[in-house]
Amino acid sequence: MSIDTLTGRFAALTLLFVALAELFVLVPAVSNFRMDYLQTRLEKAQIASLALLAAPEDENITADLESELLANAGVYNVVLRRDDVRQLVLSSPLPGPIAATYDLRESSLFRNGIASVRQLLDRKDEVIRVIGAPVNHAGQLIEITLSTAPLRAAMSEFGLRVLITSAVLILLTAAVLNLAAQRLILKPIRRVISHMASYSASPEDTRLIITPDARIVEVREAETALASMQATLTQALKQKERLAGLGQAVAKISHDLRNILTTSQIFADRLEDSDDPAVRKAAPKLVNSITRAVNLCETTLAFGKAEEPAPTLSRFDLRGLVDEITEAETLLSEGGDAIGTVDFVVDISSNLVIRADRDQLHRVLSNLIRNARQAIETSGNSGTIEIAATETDQDWIIRVGDSGPGLPQKARDYLFQPFTGTTRKGGSGLGLAIAADLVRGHGGKLELLRSDESGTEFRVILPRGALIENFDVE
Template structure:
């Protein structure tokens, strides 16, 4: 039973309330100590100064009678002043006015005329620490200009007793004040600090049990500015989390629906692929020339449906890396987007592209440039970039151009895709490669760049926005030449 009680006490001192109470007591005691030391020093000074005044009265009595005071009266005057000897200096003459036997040698001299505050505190503490009775000499100024100085000899018995009693009274009063202040400050801290913090903790615990329940969002009510700011930040965070949970739920539902649609669409495209295969044997030259492109497009759509089913499992399929020529792939992507092609090195221009098209493509890809990547995934990356660029230019209603260039250095292959469009809005650039957040076009999902960036990362590369301003945007794809982590 006792260990449990001691454990609760130990836990209390580790709480904010316990530590605040402890600090309150410590600082109040420190303040009382700073008051106690000057108090006892002043009390000792006043008592000795009082002895000097009584001794001066006794000495003036002796001088007024022309030293005719009887020995009995002299002893009574010294006893009333509680001193052994009284010396006055007047007109530069030092005179022993009253005297009696001194019980022992003088242990210390105290000149109240020159004593500093620190010396008075030191001497008061020394008097409290010494229990034995000592004979001391005290020097001070006479009152009412009764001479140049007055000097008395006395013992410390009565003075120490008076100082002890005064110290006990001060300590008792200090303890009472400390207790009252500790209770008041502890109560105030409980109401103003601890209670609001506990309220925030309760809200956090309640919200953690059901983070999707909007009713559990904290309502800021604290009057302390710092706590109010914390509650407002917590309310904002909880609101954002609720929105994120709802979006996650909608995305999960959307993913399930897309997976079902992709599954059925794959079956439909497979059937269309079978019919498209027959077009290759057509006698019509135009049909025979277009049939391979149609078959490739349908095959790519089937592969996209299959990859969508994989993406529904939260990841893209790993790339199947092989070496291939980049120029034909770039030409195929541009033709697939219906862009008139010019300036292509190593590949033929699109013959069926309309000459009056609003957007055209300028290709600057070396014919002999070979790189190692997954051609299907790189096709998807380039398709997303070209489609975004074409839609951005078409939205302006003005003619524009998309430029695709490529090259290599010692470490990477790089592909640049630039356009003459209006540039990306600042809001779109903040979450450019985040799914459902980076859409720059009204009605867009923001998936294109997110998928493209993920596919490039799967190759160990990176997709970067090189620039975006009023003159257009430029994306750069970097694909590493290193074949493994150790080599990289």
């Protein structure tokens, strides 16, 4: 069992805390044993002295008997105080001076604990005086002297027994707690881990989603959260799998359709030279429709590749690029069937030079401006598209805003997601998704600042401090 496992750490903590608890129990236990030991010596000394006092006055006890009485009591001297008279009842030579005096009548738990620890740690054999109250009121006090060596030996033996007993209890307690933890805590956790491992091997299999049934509240909450996450992930994987299959099918269809439409476009161009006025009038509309269809196929194919070349950075005049785009959109607007007119307002200094991939930025701004123009034309009202740009020490900032009807909530929720962010009939929803990818490729970001009844405004942020070594530079 490793200490790095939850089981090992739980067992180590159990042993540690139980050992600390036993340590706090050991000191009071040894202190109480010391008090009982000294009290017993006082009682034995009192019995020995009373036996001597009960003898006839004209009879003296022999030295051997006195020594035997002192040896049985485990003391050197016995002094009784009766009727305010202090009397040395039993005595023998002391092996040394009295090192300390302890009055059991004034002893406290704290004092007794300190004295017990001191006597256990002090390995010298000393003589101490102990004072106590005689039992059964047989005098005012009793005083004895004794050696600390037998006391220390008895305390050590008692402490060792307590430690051995404590060690057994600690091991038993740790074993029981460990078994309980294994059963009640670790087993449910291992079940969650096992479900996670099984699910990671086959996340598409809904049978592997965990069913929350733990009795522990916290573990059940974890299982519930895991089940929710697994269900969401499984659904997302199935959705992505279906979209991947659909994307491959659309890409194949778009490839073949583009070839067909390209051929049709060539023939449609020749219709403008027809002698029939109706045909000549309808030809531009047919060409525009076929052109849009070809562009849709090419856009779908480009997105289906899921890759864009790294930006080729170069310095160029931003105003010239925007003028080029607005001129093309103006021609498309004038050549269409829109009822209202679209005015373009460009607020960009002719001296503003930026560093970016010109072709990719052309695609980004063309998409934003074309979407704005089509939104205004679809509303049937006239409107304005404003393109502005500023620069800071860190970024170039380009804003494209319009006075159109604004985007509905559904479009704002899925704005930069392919096939979902479009609101225009016939739109693919790829334009903004591709534009956002191109801007991210520059290290920047494309944001929707606002979209309400007053219009829509996008912001393109291109960092000036982008690391040149990350891109191809002309």
